[in-house]
Amino acid sequence: MRKVIYPLLALGALILLWSISVEVFDISKFILPSPSAVAKVLVSDFYSLSTALLATLKITFIALLAAVASGVSLALAFS
Numbered sequence: 681m682r683k684v685i686y687p688l689l690a691l692g693a694l695i696l697l698w699s700i701s702v703e704v705f706d707i708s709k710f711i712l713p714s715p716s717a718v719a720k721v722l723v724s725d726f727y728s729l730s731t732a733l734l735a736t737l738k739i740t741f742i743a744l745l746a747a748v749a750s751g752v753s754l755a756l757a758f759s
Contacts, residue, residue, distance in 0.1 A: 695715050702714045
């Protein structure tokens with residue numbers, strides 16, 4: 681149970697520190713948006729972000745497969 685609680689508490693503390701530091705130091709939204717602003721954008725633009733995520737994952741896995749295939753081919757060629 682502690683293996684789950686401590687990381688969640690650390691994550692919560694980090695998000696709280698992020699939020700407080702943005703407010704206290706008056707950091708521009710373009711440089712470092714607050715966690716609440718990030719959450720609002722994730723909710724409001726969920727469809728376009730999820731579509732872009734799927735496209736990115738597809739390209740990433742295709743590139744991984746190409747890298748593995750070429751790596752195995754080179755390993756076989758040099759052995």
